[in-house]
Amino acid sequence: MKWNLRLAAANRGIWKASELQRLLAERGMVISAGKMSGLWSGHPASVKLEDLDVICAVLGCGIAELLISEPELVPAPAESGQARVTAVGETPVVTPKRRDGRSLPPA
Template sequence: MSMTIMSKTHGQWRTNVSLCDGETERGERMRWNLRMKAAELGVWKSTEMRRRLAEAGLEISAGKMSALWTGTPTSIRLDDLDIICHVLDCEPNELLIREPEAVAARRPAKEKISIVGGQIITPRLGRIRSLPPA
């Protein structure tokens, strides 16, 4: 599920986009495409990318850069995403790519509907309750 989080730091409101294991609000998986976009510009190492980001005004720790470079981040500040897109000369949708096929593969199969005695019986999730005493 995607969530936007507002936090106040040093008197300034900051917006974070939480990717939560790469899923969007509609349940679609997201693929983080930073390395491919960097490779298109000839940036092959995270240290080079970190240097370019620093030149653009975004100081990232080595640990955070490693996490951005090697995997899908769980959240990223929109300010940071804006600078990353500026450095890579791309749009956010080129870094965050939807993968609806991956979500479809993870969805459970639909329950079968049975007809018993002329009534349609659809299984329901949840606690089975007994009838109240008569």
């Protein structure tokens, strides 16, 4: 996911993080300068859903304008590490495990 707050704010004439911080505070979202810096820089550590509601209300935008999906960055599944899917009616291979958590002796 790409965080797009700065561009969404700029599209509405908000050019400074401090200006957005003031507008958010008017709506009850008082945040520290450090958290505001993280939101503004494009690399927030986390964002609460309630905070997203306030940000969207202040900017008059939807969540799709703030969060941009980047599915092309998701790695493809590994060829050798894939689990084998069992077909309908086929008996799956079951590996027994001990109940006490210890491993089984070598075969």
